[in-house]
Amino acid sequence: MSDNAQIGIFRPRRLAHTNLFVGNYEKAAAFYNKVVGLGIVYIQPDNRSSFVSNGNTYHDLGLTDITSHYARPGQRPGLNHIAFELETEVDLVEGYNRAIASGVKFLKTADHDAAHALYKLDPDGNEVEIYADVVKDWRSVRSGVIIKEKPVFIPGVTSPPDTKHNYPLDPKIEIVEGAMFHARRVTHAGLVAKDYEAMYRYYTGLVGLRPIVGDERSDYAVLRANYGNGDLTLYRGRDGLTPGLHHVGFEAWDEADLDRSLAAMQDSDVKLVCDIAHKARRAVVIEDPDGLKLQFYVNRDWTAETIATISFEDGLYLL
16 A cells, blocks of 8 residues: 555654755854854764754754765765654554554654654655654763764664653753744744655655645645644746745744844845745744745744745745
8 A cells, every 4th residue: 555545654743853955064064053043952974964953852952974874876966855743662562563463664764862763755755754762861871072973773663662751841942042032943844845645645654644734636735743833835836936935934932032143244245145034934034054945933823824825936945
């Protein structure tokens, strides 16, 4: 049975991190620290990767160099993968078993010390991680410089699945003093789809997201996991839009903080794409050094009825 025929194989809690390929992982880490406002929590020099977070999870963003052994030949800056967090490792193993029984094939499984994970490609070829935290204190296993072989992980076989909810509860959000933006956390990614219908079925079916607005026939869909107000936005492909990652979304503290960030940009070389407002949401979109779009937003009347009034063109930057 195909992946797209599955309904709710997994039941994710949220999109917890987005990993990017970048032109230089050390320079990117400095940008995401000083501009985006995320702390550099650990690096993997053997993988040419940096990981940044403000405390809400073991990384909000992974920044992997295009020269890393993880990169494909001719790799350009862009999406590495998006990652959905489950409630417990039991949920991970049960979903894995349901998927395997239905004929789903995964790219790989992985033990990341802080989490156990499954990887698969979506219909457009974007890599998707589904994982569960397996330690309460992620800093005890993910901080500083990490150089080590990854242990083998076979879901439900390597060890009995952990029944505990190990993700951080009410974590202390750290503020990077002097940073241009103060991102609270990564909340969502926007993807331009080559095969919109297949992508919609994949993310609502296998991954288990639910629509806030949109369906297989619409020009865009905002999909949510069990926690949060939108974890993935799918855009129907059209001329002038490159398939794949359109932007990464970060929740800001409030509109006054967005105004402070805009003022701080005046004497910088950070590129402002737009400052756009709607009844549903206000968003400020910038580009990182590799030209990847980063959206900082504050919700206003974030309801399905109001979101549905956003045009496709505005939705590219608001959703």
